Amino acid sequence: MTKIDALRRFLLPCFSSATAASAAAAPHHTTKKRISTSLRDDLPDDAVSSKKDPQDDDDQQDPDSSTSTDQSASLAPSRPSKTMVIGTIFGNRRGHVWLCFQHDRLATKPLLLLELSVPTHQLVKEMKFGLVRIALECTRPEFRSCPLRSVPVWTMNCNGKKLGFAARRKVSERNRQMLKTMQSTTVGAGVIPAGVGSPEEVMYMRANYEHVVGSANSESFHLINPDEWEGQELGVFLIRSC
Numbered sequence: 494m495t496k497i498d499a500l501r502r503f504l505l506p507c508f509s510s511a512t513a514a515s516a517a518a519a520p521h522h523t524t525k526k527r528i529s530t531s532l533r534d535d536l537p538d539d540a541v542s543s544k545k546d547p548q549d550d551d552d553q554q555d556p557d558s559s560t561s562t563d564q565s566a567s568l569a570p571s572r573p574s575k576t577m578v579i580g581t582i583f584g585n586r587r588g589h590v591w592l593c594f595q596h597d598r599l600a601t602k603p604l605l606l607l608e609l610s611v612p613t614h615q616l617v618k619e620m621k622f623g624l625v626r627i628a629l630e631c632t633r634p635e636f637r638s639c640p641l642r643s644v645p646v647w648t649m650n651c652n653g654k655k656l657g658f659a660a661r662r663k664v665s666e667r668n669r670q671m672l673k674t675m676q677s678t679t680v681g682a683g684v685i686p687a688g689v690g691s692p693e694e695v696m697y698m699r700a701n702y703e704h705v706v707g708s709a710n711s712e713s714f715h716l717i718n719p720d721e722w723e724g725q726e727l728g729v730f731l732i733r734s735c
Contacts, residue, residue, distance in 0.1 A: 578604060578704045579679075580714055580729075583671065583697035584613040591668070592627075592659075592729065594702065594714060599676055601669045604704075605642050609649060610657030613696060619652060624726045627651050629659050631733040641712055641731055667691070675699060680719050702729075710734075 579598050584590040590609040607629075609616075619625050629647035636644045647659040662668070674685060675697060682698040685691065702714040716727040 574706045576704045577717070578702050578714070579699065580702040580716070581672075581675065581697060581699045582616070583675075583685075583695055584616075585691065585693045585695055586613055587693070588613055590616050591662075593668075593672065594704070595672075598679065598699075601672055602664060603672070606662050606664060606668065607647075607659045608662050609659045611649070611651060615656075616651070617696070620725070620727070625652065626726075626728050626730070628730045628732065631731075632735050634735045637733070637735050641709065641733060644731075644733065647731070671695065 576596075579595045581593045581595070582590060583593070590611055590613050592605075592607045592609060594604045594606075596604055609627075616625070628650040630650070631641075631644045631647055633646070636646075643661070645661050647661075649656050649659045664672075671685075671691065678697075678699050680700050683696075685695040685697060687694050700719060701717040703717055705713045705715065707713070710733040712731045714729040716725065718725055
């Protein structure tokens with residue numbers, strides 16, 4: 494055996510094993526991780542369902558939420574209704590006060606006509622302070638079911654003081670003549686001479702009022718101040734507490 498053959502015999506296995514080892518190790522070092530941009534289909538159904546868009550849940554809940562909104566709207570209390578009416582306070586100097594509310598000053602049938610037990614001069618005295626609040630309260634159970642403005646008798650308080658009662662009246666010929674005399678007056682205060690609808694002088698004050706219907710058991714009338722009556726506050730409250 495020559496020396497060349499001996500070298501081949503011992504050295505070739507070394508080179509072949511190193512080459513094989515490097516070839517086997519090469520794939521291990523050249524493998525790179527890549528970010529997948531495709532959708533994975535190897536996730537379980539629970540995991541996929543848990544990653545749903547939250548807006549889908551909102552869309553599914555919309556019918557229920559709208560139903561609950563409608564129910565809450567139906568259960569909400571109704572808002573008070575407001576209209577404008579004409580209110581007239583009048584009475585003889587030595588008599589009692591009358592209170593009349595009308596939708597139209599040309600109409601002879603008023604919305605509400607009340608005779609108050611308070612004397613005219615006493616109400617005038619109260620009005621000098623700029624604040625008048627007349628509270629009419631119904632406490633009798635037999636009038637619980639009738640319309641509020643149809644209650645015939647009220648307990649009256651003026652500025653916190655009990656002043657007798659107020660009675661609902663039908664329009665008499667004398668009242669009709671008085672209202673007809675004041676048809677041309679929209680807003681104002683004054684004195685009607687004796688003999689014009691009444692044997693005595695009649696003091697009156699007419700203005701626009703805001704009529705507020707709070708419920709079946711509460712209504713109120715609030716004076717809308719003209720420019721020349723700035724500072725005057727007058728309110729009439731109807732309350733049924735029985």
